[in-house]
Amino acid sequence: MDILWAIIARLGEVLIVQLPWAIGLAAMFTVLAIFSSQTCNPGKPWWKNRGLLTDAEYGLILPIVMPYLRVCLIILVVAIARGSASDDDIVDFMQNGRGPVSHLPLWGQAIFYLLATDFLLYWSHRLFHGMHLWPFHAVHHSSEDVDWTSAYRFHPVNTLLGPTLVNLIMIGLGVSPVVMVALVPFDIVTAAFVHSNLKWTLGPLKYVFATPVFHRWHHSHPDDGGMMNYAPTFAFWDVMFGTFYMPNGKLPQEYGTFDPDFPKDFAGQIIVPFKQFFQSFRSKPKTPQDV
Numbered sequence: 045m046d047i048l049w050a051i052i053a054r055l056g057e058v059l060i061v062q063l064p065w066a067i068g069l070a071a072m073f074t075v076l077a078i079f080s081s082q083t084c085n086p087g088k089p090w091w092k093n094r095g096l097l098t099d100a101e102y103g104l105i106l107p108i109v110m111p112y113l114r115v116c117l118i119i120l121v122v123a124i125a126r127g128s129a130s131d132d133d134i135v136d137f138m139q140n141g142r143g144p145v146s147h148l149p150l151w152g153q154a155i156f157y158l159l160a161t162d163f164l165l166y167w168s169h170r171l172f173h174g175m176h177l178w179p180f181h182a183v184h185h186s187s188e189d190v191d192w193t194s195a196y197r198f199h200p201v202n203t204l205l206g207p208t209l210v211n212l213i214m215i216g217l218g219v220s221p222v223v224m225v226a227l228v229p230f231d232i233v234t235a236a237f238v239h240s241n242l243k244w245t246l247g248p249l250k251y252v253f254a255t256p257v258f259h260r261w262h263h264s265h266p267d268d269g270g271m272m273n274y275a276p277t278f279a280f281w282d283v284m285f286g287t288f289y290m291p292n293g294k295l296p297q298e299y300g301t302f303d304p305d306f307p308k309d310f311a312g313q314i315i316v317p318f319k320q321f322f323q324s325f326r327s328k329p330k331t332p333q334d335v
Contacts, residue, residue, distance in 0.1 A: 089241070117208055160214065166282070
C-alpha cells in the first residue's frame with residue numbers, strides 16, 4: 045500500500061507540473077493549426093495524430109518512473125566521479141558543483157550549458173542512430189504524424205543515456221542547478237517547437253537554429269533526411285559536422301521508423317527495444333538504413 049500511495053502521490057505531482065504545460069502548448073499549437081498556410085503537412089492537426097494516445101502515455105507515465113531511474117544513474121555517476129556514493133556525496137555533487145564552470149557568473153554558465161549540452165546531445169543522438177542503440181531511439185522515430193506531442197515519446201534508456209547523463213556531466217563541470225532549472229521552460233518550448241507541424245525555416249537563421257522543417261527532415265526516411273539534422277537546438281553543429289539537410293523548395297512528407305515490425309503501442313515500445321538490443325549482439329545490428 046505504501047508503494048501504491050507513493051505512485052499516486054507522484055502521479056499528482058506530475059499532473060500539477062505537466063498538465064499546465066500541456067494545456068498551454070496545446071492551446072498555442074491549436075491556434076497555429078488554424079493557419080493552414082503555415083503548416084508543413086496540411087490537414088494533419090495535432091489532435092488527429094495517429095499516435096496521440098501513445099504520446100500521452102509517455103507524457104504521463106514516464107515522469108512517474110524516470111525519477112527512480114535517474115537516482116540509479118546519479119549514484120553510478122557519483123560513485124565513478126568520487127569513488128563513493130554516500131548520501132553526503134550525492135547531495136554535495138548535485139548542489140555544490142566544483143568544476144571549472146562554477147567560477148563563471150550565472151549568465152556565463154547558462155551560455156555554456158546551452159552550447160555544451162547541445163554539442164553533447166548532437167553526438168549522443170548520432171550514437172543512437174547506429175550500432176546497438178537504435179532500437180531505443182526508434183521509439184521516438186515511431187511517430188508517423190510528427191507534432192509537438194512527439195517530444196514526449198522517448199524510451200527511458202534514450203532519456204537516461206541522453207539528456208539525463210548530459211545534465212549530470214554539466215553538474216560535474218560546475219553548472220549550477222539553479223541555471224538548469226531556470227532553463228527548463230526553454231527546453232520544453234524548443235522541444236515542442238522543433239517537433240511542431242510548421243513549415244518555418246527562419247530564413248538564413250536556419251543555419252543557426254533548429255526549426256520544425258529542419259527536424260522533420262530528421263524524422264523522414266533514412267534515404268532522404270532521416271540520417272541528418274541531429275542537433276536539438278543549434279543547427280550549426282550539423283553544418284559544422286556535415287549532417288545539415290534542408291533542400292530548397294521541398295518539404296518532408298512521411299515519417300516513422302518505416303519498419304512494419306516495430307510496435308506502435310506503449311508497452312511494446314518499452315519492452316521490444318531491450319529484446320532487439322540483446323539480439324543485436326548475436327546478429328547484425330538493426331539500424332535505420334536496414335528498413
